[in-house]
Amino acid sequence: MTTQTACETCPVHNVGNLTKLGVDLDKTDFVIALAGNPNTGKSTVFNALTGLRQHTGNWPGKTVTRAEGAFQYQDKRYKIVDLPGTYSLFSTSTDEEIARNFILFGQPDVTIIVVDATRLERNLNLVLQVLEITDRAIVCVNLVDEAERHRISIEDRLLSKKLGVPVILTAARQNRGIDQLLSAIHDVVTGAFVCQPYRIQGTSRSLERAIKELSDALVQRFPGLTNERWIALRLLDGDDQVVQAVQTGDLKSLSRVSNQQNSEVPA
Amino acid sequence: MTTSSAILSRANSLRWELGENVHDSVMESIYSDAAYIADAVVHTEKKNARFDWDRFLDRILTGRWTGFPIMLLLLTAVFWITIEGANVPSSMIADFLLDNGHPFLKSLATDVGLPWWLSGLLLDGIYLAAAWVVSVMLPPMAIFFPVFTLLEDFGYLPRVAFNLDSLFRKAGAHGKQALTMSMGYGCNAAGIVATRIIDSPRERLIAVITNNFALCNGRWPTQILIATVFIGALAPAGLAGLLSASAVVAVALFGIALTFLTSWFLSRTVLRGESSTFNLELPPYRPPQIWRTLYTSLIDRTIFVLWRAVVFAVPAGAVIWLLSNIQAGDIPVAAHIINALHPIGLLIGLNGVILLAYIIAIPANEIVIPTILMLTVLSAKMVGYGAGAGVIFELEDTSAYMSVFNAGGWTLLTAVNLMLFSLVHNPCSTTIYTIYKETGSVKWTLVSSLLPVAMGIVLCFFNAQIWRLFGWAV
Numbered sequence: 059m060t061t062q063t064a065c066e067t068c069p070v071h072n073v074g075n076l077t078k079l080g081v082d083l084d085k086t087d088f089v090i091a092l093a094g095n096p097n098t099g100k101s102t103v104f105n106a107l108t109g110l111r112q113h114t115g116n117w118p119g120k121t122v123t124r125a126e127g128a129f130q131y132q133d134k135r136y137k138i139v140d141l142p143g144t145y146s147l148f149s150t151s152t153d154e155e156i157a158r159n160f161i162l163f164g165q166p167d168v169t170i171i172v173v174d175a176t177r178l179e180r181n182l183n184l185v186l187q188v189l190e191i192t193d194r195a196i197v198c199v200n201l202v203d204e205a206e207r208h209r210i211s212i213e214d215r216l217l218s219k220k221l222g223v224p225v226i227l228t229a230a231r232q233n234r235g236i237d238q239l240l241s242a243i244h245d246v247v248t249g250a251f252v253c254q255p256y257r258i259q260g261t262s263r264s265l266e267r268a269i270k271e272l273s274d275a276l277v278q279r280f281p282g283l284t285n286e287r288w289i290a291l292r293l294l295d296g297d298d299q300v301v302q303a304v305q306t307g308d309l310k311s312l313s314r315v316s317n318q319q320n321s322e323v324p325a
Numbered sequence: 326m327t328t329s330s331a332i333l334s335r336a337n338s339l340r341w342e343l344g345e346n347v348h349d350s351v352m353e354s355i356y357s358d359a360a361y362i363a364d365a366v367v368h369t370e371k372k373n374a375r376f377d378w379d380r381f382l383d384r385i386l387t388g389r390w391t392g393f394p395i396m397l398l399l400l401t402a403v404f405w406i407t408i409e410g411a412n413v414p415s416s417m418i419a420d421f422l423l424d425n426g427h428p429f430l431k432s433l434a435t436d437v438g439l440p441w442w443l444s445g446l447l448l449d450g451i452y453l454a455a456a457w458v459v460s461v462m463l464p465p466m467a468i469f470f471p472v473f474t475l476l477e478d479f480g481y482l483p484r485v486a487f488n489l490d491s492l493f494r495k496a497g498a499h500g501k502q503a504l505t506m507s508m509g510y511g512c513n514a515a516g517i518v519a520t521r522i523i524d525s526p527r528e529r530l531i532a533v534i535t536n537n538f539a540l541c542n543g544r545w546p547t548q549i550l551i552a553t554v555f556i557g558a559l560a561p562a563g564l565a566g567l568l569s570a571s572a573v574v575a576v577a578l579f580g581i582a583l584t585f586l587t588s589w590f591l592s593r594t595v596l597r598g599e600s601s602t603f604n605l606e607l608p609p610y611r612p613p614q615i616w617r618t619l620y621t622s623l624i625d626r627t628i629f630v631l632w633r634a635v636v637f638a639v640p641a642g643a644v645i646w647l648l649s650n651i652q653a654g655d656i657p658v659a660a661h662i663i664n665a666l667h668p669i670g671l672l673i674g675l676n677g678v679i680l681l682a683y684i685i686a687i688p689a690n691e692i693v694i695p696t697i698l699m700l701t702v703l704s705a706k707m708v709g710y711g712a713g714a715g716v717i718f719e720l721e722d723t724s725a726y727m728s729v730f731n732a733g734g735w736t737l738l739t740a741v742n743l744m745l746f747s748l749v750h751n752p753c754s755t756t757i758y759t760i761y762k763e764t765g766s767v768k769w770t771l772v773s774s775l776l777p778v779a780m781g782i783v784l785c786f787f788n789a790q791i792w793r794l795f796g797w798a799v
Contacts, residue, residue, distance in 0.1 A: 097608045142521070148348070151524035176609065179363035186355050204609060209370035217366040231614070256362075260354045265347065268339040275332050293336035294347045301336075304329050 076240060078109025079128035079135070086128055086137035088247045091161055093188055094172035095181050096143030099200045101125070102230040103172055103239075104140040131240050134247070139166070147187045148297075159299075161191055162285075163308070168246045169195045170239070175205035175212055175227070185221065189255035190288040195223045196242050203229040222254035257287065268294060276304075379609055386481070387607075392488045399481075400577065403472050405570040408549055411464035418463060422456040446646055454642025457695040458634045462546050466627045469545065473510075474622040478613035482507050487607060489581075496585045497592025497599075499528035502535070506584060509539030512630070513752055514759040516541075521763075527598045533760055534773045535587045537752045538580040542630055543690030547747045548573045550694055554726045555740035572744070580748050583780075637689035644685060645699055659700060673782055674742040674789030678733060683746070688754045693747065698726075701733035738792045742785045749781035 094100045104110065108127030125140040141160055142153035161169055169192050173181035178199070185197055199212055218225035224242040228235030245251035261269075272290035277283055292300040302308075340347065385391050430452065434444035476482070486503035493500050501523050509516030516536040523529040540548065549569070556572040557565035592598065648659035659681070667677030682696040730739075751774045752760070761770040 152521040156521075178367050179359055182359035182363055183355050186358055204611075211368045211370075213366045213368070217362070220362050220365065256358075258351065258354050258358055260357060261350060264343055265350060268343055272332065272336055272339065275335065279329065279332060290336075291347070291351060293333070294340050294343070295351070296340065301333060304333060307329060 075132045076107075076236075077130040078107070079130055080109055081127060083126060083128050083137055084135075086135040088134060088136050088167040089164070090136055090138040090243065091164065091166035091169040092138060092140045092172060093157055093161060093169055093184070094141075094143055094198075095145055095174060095177075095184055098143065098172045098174040098181065099230050100140055100143060100172045103170070103198060103200065103228070103236075104138060106230050106233055106236050107138055107240075132244055134244070136243070139164070144184065146184060147191070155299075161188060163303075166192070167194060168243060170198050170243070171195060172198045172200050175199045175202045176208055176210055178212060186256065186258055189221065189223065190258060190291070191285050193253050193255050193284050194246055195253060195255060196239070196246060197221060197223055197225045198235075198239055199225060199227045200230055202227045203232060203234070221256045224251055224253075265294075382610055383484070383607065386484045387487050392484075396485060396488060397574065397578075399476070401567075401570050401574050403469065403476075404549070404573050405566060406472060407465050407469045407545075408553060408570050408573075409566045410468045411549070414464040414467075415460055418460040422460055423453070426456065427453060442650075445650065446643060450642040450646025451639050452642075454638040454645065454692065454695060455635045458638040458691055459631065461550070461694065462634055462691060463627070463631055465546055465549060466542060466630060467623060469542070470511075470622040470627050471619050474618050475613045475615070478611065478618050480608050480610045483607050492585055493588065496588040498531045498535075498588040499523045499525065502528070502532040502584075502588070505532050505536060506539045506581070509536045509541060511542060513537055513539065513541045513756040517756060517759045517763055525598070527592075527596050530764065530769060531588050531591050531596055533764060533769070534591065534776065535584045537756070537773065537777050538584045538587070538748065540577055540580055540748060541690065541753075541756075543634070543753065544693075544747050545573075546691065547694050548576055548744055550726075551740050551744050551747075552576075554730070555737055558727070576744050576748055579745075583749065587776075587780075634689055634691035638692050638695070641685055641688070641692050641696065645696060649699075663700065672789070673785040674738050674792065675746060675785060676734065676739065679739075679743060679746070683750060687751070690747070690753050698729060701729055738789060738797065742788055745788065746781050746785055749777050749784055751775070751778045 092100050092104055104125065104127060107129050109129070110125075110127045126137060127140070128135060128137050130136070139160060141157040144154045144157045147154065147158040147161070160166070169188055171185050171188050173185060189195055197217070199214065199217075202212070205212065212227065214225045214227050224246065226235055226239045226242050228239060230236065242251070246253065269287060269290045272293060273286035276286040276289055280286075283289070289300060289304070293304065386395060427448065430448050431444065434448060439447075482504065485507060486500065489503040490500035493502050502520075504522065505516050505519040508519040513536050516539060517533055520529045520532040520536070523532055552569040552572040553565075557569035560568040645659070648662070649657050651658050653661055662681050663677040665677070666680040670676040670678075670680045678697055678700040682693055682700060685696050686693045751757070757770060757774050760773050761767070764770060
């Protein structure tokens with residue numbers, strides 16, 4: 059291992075610590091999922107981090123498969139998976155199913171949700187759904203350059219406080235904000251930032267009771283489960299794949315207990 | 326209550342007890358929460374009456390009266406630029422690889438004492454096939470892809486989808502099929518994968534089956550060459566390029582018409598159903614990143630597609646050379662096959678050479694034209710072109726192509742029908758395999774592969790009969 063000067067290890071020097079590894083996926087320490095609505099610049103963020111040249115295009119539905127790449131940042135190697143853009147995670151089409159299944163069953167160490175700064179309200183629908191599934195997420199508010207042109211400003215700190223996860227403003231096409239994104243990734247996977255994700259409110263009291271009852275039972279059956287509330291919701295909605303995961307016991311692998319074994323989170 | 330089945334049955338009974346639509350009420354909460362949060366953190370400065378480019382462009386590009394004419398103009402312009410721009414570099418590459426490179430390698434082979442059959446197979450078969458593909462495909466692709474990618478980067482594709490949406494809906498298909506069709510113009514296999522954005526399996530199958538009617542980049546060179554040689558020759562020199570470009574656009578539009586017709590037919594027979602609604606987001610126009618686009622479209626698309634073409638041209642070149650040089654009785658094997666196919670070919674306004682070329686070219690449409698030229702010279706026993714049996718060669722200008730085609734008994738009907746058949750025939754083997762992987766069904770793979778061939782044969786047959794009826798062709 060090479061010795062680093064104080065300057066190189068300083069968090070301000072972030073981009074200097076980034077090594078783009080392209081498709082070299084060997085021995086990665088953490089897995090990152092890249093989710094978001096179509097046409098918000100996920101592939102551009104992906105390219106900025108990995109140095110790859112995933113084809114980007116200005117139209118929704120460009121990425122329908124998973125693309126994988128890697129980078130190294132502050133001595134940790136990350137695998138990053140570019141998911142198809144989706145408006146929701148209720149898996150009605152194949153591309154939505156690919157995205158949902160990876161966030162749910164792929165157990166990424168952190169999920170970055172890329173949102174369009176000029177269309178924040180609509181994009182938040184997906185963010186809230188992702189935050190129900192996973193408790194380690196980062197919201198990357200991309201295209202802020204476009205928002206500036208339209209005279210839209212976003213209070214990132216307030217948004218972060220409300221959502222309970224880091225919020226980073228970026229303009230990936232100009233490489234703006236990528237360094238802050240990197241240090242946020244680092245903070246979340248090392249536990250320096252503990253996410254307390256926003257959970258959907260305002261559902262009816264009877265529904266809340268049903269959710270509570272089911273999620274308690276789920277935790278009893280699968281100790282260590284972190285997204286029991288969402289699983290309960292999906293069961294009430296009759297989601298076939300989630301029903302199956304409960305039936306076969308696949309859900310067990312989602313619990314935090316087994317999670318800690320395969321990703322070495324430093325104490 | 327801790328077994329899995331107990332949890333599931335409890336969930337079932339709770340769903341009945343709740344009596345409300347869980348999905349809808351959760352969605353409602355999500356929407357209201359999102360609105361509440363966004364309201365707190367987003368600040369929009371009041372716009373001073375600045376000119377809104379996005380609105381202005383959308384009004385023109387998706388306008389009721391202006392949308393379609395502009396689409397046609399843009400399409401014609403792209404092809405015109407491609408046809409006019411590709412001429413010079415194409416002949417320069419041919420000059421280097423074929424006129425100079427091939428004789429040089431041949432003499433080198435003689436010097437080191439290679440046996441005639443080995444130098445024939447390697448240089449006259451494999452090398453020439455690969456070199457031909459490079460010189461005929463590289464220039465048009467190096468122009469077409471960047472121009473098309475710039476339009477894509479700018480945000481024009483979703484507007485095309487918007488314009489075509491109501492037509493697709495009327496045909497009983499999904500509006501997003503316009504996007505998968507656009508992907509098909511690059512590569513049908515990519516277009517098939519892109520149909521994943523369509524939710525309903527019924528509409529997705531329609532999109533898969535009809536994707537073949539979007540001319541892929543393996544077929545653009547065929548269209549462009551035949552249009553330049555035959556259609557362009559009908560106009561005075563100054564207008565030849567424009568007329569050729571219009572002919573290519575006409576074929577592409579005919580492909581879109583066939584897409585609608587076939588979708589309409591399928592959605593009323595075997596794939597019956599209502600078309601589903603969807604939201605199509607019109608993204609903001611973005612200034613294209615010109616240098617980046619040029620770089621990625623050259624490296625990722627052009628070189629990628631070219632490499633694929635060369636990989637398929639190599640074995641095809643070997644097959645052509647072998648077929649032309651292995652004698653059965655007193656004539657080569659290729660001649661036997663051509664003679665057998667010829668009557669069928671003539672009946673549908675094509676000929677035996679074209680049919681054999683389409684069989685050899687199943688792995689890649691890119692090699693159709695080289696194969697046709699080579700086989701034509703062989704069967705017409707022309708002297709002075711190429712360098713013997715089974716040699717694929719380059720011709721310097723359009724008049725040289727014309728004399729080869731004349732010797733092969735080609736008429737304007739043959740050219741028009743070849744353009745039609747190139748649009749409507751079976752997908753290449755890569756696409757067929759992709760269809761199988763995506764649908765997982767042998768039945769739909771067969772339908773997608775055989776339906777276009779059948780349609781192409783019927784189409785060419787009727788076209789030939791009409792031409793003969795009016796005495797335009799024999």
